[in-house]
Amino acid sequence: MGTYSEPLRTQSLGLYVHVPLCDGKCRYCGFYSEPAANHDLDRLVSALISELDRYPADTPVQTVYLGGGSPTSLPVGSLARLLEAVASRWPGAREFTVECNPGQTDARILTVLRRFGVNRLSFGVQSFHAQELLLLGRRHTADDAVSAIRLAQESGFENIGLDLIFAIPGSTPDAWHQNLHRAVALNVQHISAYSLTVEPGTPLLQAVQAGELDAIDEDTDRAMYEMAIDCLASAGFVQYEISNFAREGFACLHNQGYWDNRSYIGIGPSASSYDGGSRTTNIADIRQYVRRIEAGQSPADESERLNDEDRVCQTAVLNLRTRKGVDLAAFQATTGADFAEVFASPLERHRRLGLLEIEGGRVRLAREALGIADSVLCDFSSF
16 A cells, blocks of 8 residues: 555544645745646646555544645646545545635635535735735735635635744834734634744845845844734734644644644655654655656655654654643653653753743743744754
């Protein structure tokens, strides 16, 4: 059965389907994607469905996430065919998310999403300011985002999230505050707030290196993040992970699976699968991916076997990203390691600095640590 392995037979799984298509590459994007116009989309969808066929219908998939790129870059008929293939295999999935580009979402697409059981939408809004959208290379407008979300609500979707980016070159705390308030005013259930990362090989990095753009300084970046925490909390959003906020009962179940370090299946070019002990990653090339699938070959390009130390550290770092933190009893039951013993040194050091809280059988990041989480978490990446 190809990449189907024994641990995937019994665990509650997440299924991620990668549709690495876009109308054009955003200036900040470091993920693998290609323009939809460059490819035979029917062949790509057929290949995705063929890879899905390698997993039997009794695979215990509980959450499904179609991401990209943008799945809405597919023609409506092609998107419907892919959704039907997923929905017919796993009609009992608790959560079925599709990422939507605000400039591509219309009534026809929303009707198709509803027809095949999609119950959660995630919109890549990023900003409501025209200048920021232009700088990021986004092709939608603020009005497009507002219209798409309102149309989704009118179409019956009751679980809608949106992404925002802060620390954009040229942005100000006031502009970020306006973005947060416009997002809250849309009455969505989930908001993700990410600090802009200037990725290697992107046009944005080239512009910064050439002196055409000035990156936001660390103090302003931190102030914007703190503003997001306070503003969203006052609007009724619960922060459940470093960058993710949801109204009560609307945390993303699929992403929680990643942070709990549970197994998942990845379908599509550059997608990864993890069975609790090994991670495999498909080739990051649409044409080669399609050719391999059509030839009956594995699309996997990389495979990594995690040793016990890798698994313990990976679980620690992922758990600590969440606001509930590490459940010490569950951690030992899952990994076989005593968290307090294995990580005694960084645990004590960061506790003394007021960056970690230990209470009720849990270890979690303190509020003061959230803005510098990466520097704390790196101390739990090895032992």
